[in-house]
Amino acid sequence: MTDEDREVQARARALADELIPHEVQAEMNGGRLAPEVERRHEERARELGFGAINMPKELGGGGFTSFQQVLVQEQIGRPTNALGWVVHTPASWLPKVASKHQLDTWVIPTIRGERGECYAITEEDAGSDVDAIRATAARDGEEYRLNGVKWHVTSFNRSDYVFFQAKLANGPHSGAHAMFIVDLDTPGIRVVRTPAYTHTYGHHHPVVAFEDVRIPAANLVGSEGDGMLFAYEWFRYERLMIAARALGAMERLIEEATAFARDRHAYGRPIFDNQAIQFMLAYSLTELWASRLMTYRTAQGIDEGVDVKVQHAQCSMAKLSASEAAGRVADRAVQIFGGRGYMRENVAERFYRELRVDRIWEGTSEIQRLIIADQLAKRGSRTLVG
Numbered sequence: 001m002t003d004e005d006r007e008v009q010a011r012a013r014a015l016a017d018e019l020i021p022h023e024v025q026a027e028m029n030g031g032r033l034a035p036e037v038e039r040r041h042e043e044r045a046r047e048l049g050f051g052a053i054n055m056p057k058e059l060g061g062g063g064f065t066s067f068q069q070v071l072v073q074e075q076i077g078r079p080t081n082a083l084g085w086v087v088h089t090p091a092s093w094l095p096k097v098a099s100k101h102q103l104d105t106w107v108i109p110t111i112r113g114e115r116g117e118c119y120a121i122t123e124e125d126a127g128s129d130v131d132a133i134r135a136t137a138a139r140d141g142e143e144y145r146l147n148g149v150k151w152h153v154t155s156f157n158r159s160d161y162v163f164f165q166a167k168l169a170n171g172p173h174s175g176a177h178a179m180f181i182v183d184l185d186t187p188g189i190r191v192v193r194t195p196a197y198t199h200t201y202g203h204h205h206p207v208v209a210f211e212d213v214r215i216p217a218a219n220l221v222g223s224e225g226d227g228m229l230f231a232y233e234w235f236r237y238e239r240l241m242i243a244a245r246a247l248g249a250m251e252r253l254i255e256e257a258t259a260f261a262r263d264r265h266a267y268g269r270p271i272f273d274n275q276a277i278q279f280m281l282a283y284s285l286t287e288l289w290a291s292r293l294m295t296y297r298t299a300q301g302i303d304e305g306v307d308v309k310v311q312h313a314q315c316s317m318a319k320l321s322a323s324e325a326a327g328r329v330a331d332r333a334v335q336i337f338g339g340r341g342y343m344r345e346n347v348a349e350r351f352y353r354e355l356r357v358d359r360i361w362e363g364t365s366e367i368q369r370l371i372i373a374d375q376l377a378k379r380g381s382r383t384l385v386g
């Protein structure tokens with residue numbers, strides 16, 4: 001790490017430390033805090049220089065290296081209830097394909113923190129198999145007409161536009177994927193329902209219907225047929241950042257469980273003195289280190305310009321390793337806390353639930369294994385892991 005990297009890491013840690021005391025209140029209040037507190041946290045993130053850390057400096061973003069982004073995400077993975085999401089990371093793939101109109105209307109205001117986006121790709125019958133989507137986009141003069149029902153649209157309640165992925169219903173690229181930017185106040189967009197999820201986040205994941213939604217042709221991102229390219233780029237980025245946040249969660253769990261084990265007495269001595277407890281913590285720390293090295297190295301490789309297919313496999317390996325390890329670490333932490341670990345006011349209980357989704361979203365663990373195996377077959381292990 002350079003001095004600058006260390007300074008970025010320390011600044012992010014300070015932000016996370018300010019958020020942690022608000023977790024229990026969020027947990028008991030459907031994930032939300034008082035509006036003025038939420039506003040303050042957003043402002044604080046920006047004051048500390050964490051506005052749009054992944055976006056180019058020339059557009060007003062932070063221009064952080066991939067490695068620095070991982071360091072920040074690792075720290076904001078330490079608070080539960082997604083309180084760390086005050087560090088916004090807009091669509092980093094967008095600036096290089098966005099038109100001037102799109103830059104002015106969505107990209108730059110998002111970097112400034114004035115607008116917010118969500119993603120609508122998944123459908124009831126299309127999750128892992130993205131190509132199975134049924135949503136359509138039909139060109140109609142200078143407009144597209146969008147139809148489809150999207151599931152799990154994260155942050156819909158805190159966004160004002162959505163990236164909508166559909167298959168083209170007509171024209172020369174009929175059947176190909178395309179991505180569109182859609183303002184959420186466009187007529188024809190309807191929340192079907194807002195299911196409750198395992199975690200308690202202030203960000204909801206509703207089912208959203210798009211019924212004859214008419215948007216200007218200028219809202220098409222890139223060209224017709226490009227839709228999957230953007231999705232893959234975003235998946236790659238988010239997989240690495242999920243790995244980073246899982247590292248932060250693991251570190252927090254290990255620290256809290258170790259402190260508890262030293263303090264808690266049973267049979268007249270600290271429970272830490274039992275090898276059964278020590279072994280759980282020792283293995284957790286070992287798993288954290290392994291995933292951390294992998295995640296850091298993957299990010300540094302991206303900064304060094306490693307081949308994009310190798311990046312793809314390495315991001316999958318980092319996510320697979322860190323998310324699976326984090327699940328095990330949380331499970332052990334609950335065990336160490338005993339009955340307290342089953343109470344929602346306890347950090348281990350919250351992470352035990354919250355970390356589960358990291359093995360599902362942005363590609364399940366099974367899909368990560370398929371990606372890794374595919375790259376192994378095509379490129380061989382030395383190309384992928386040295």
Ligand SMILES: Cc1cc2nc3c(=O)[nH]c(=O)nc-3n(C[C@H](O)[C@H](O)[C@H](O)COP(=O)(O)OP(=O)(O)OC[C@H]3O[C@@H](n4cnc5c(N)ncnc54)[C@H](O)[C@@H]3O)c2cc1C
Pocket residue numbers: 118119120121122124125126127128129151152153154155197205357360361362363364365366367
């Ligand atoms: C909280 C949450 C937030 C989300 N946010 C968003 C969002 O903002 N936008 C969005 O578009 N999507 C979002 N998603 C959707 C998420 O990306 C999908 O849930 C995920 O990709 C899995 O798809 P699925 O749920 O349809 O499962 P399925 O694809 O139906 O898979 C079910 C099971 O089958 C397994 N499986 C499938 N195919 C194979 C195979 N070939 N080999 C082996 N096993 C296989 C899977 O691994 C899984 O275990 C979110 C999901 C959740 C839970």
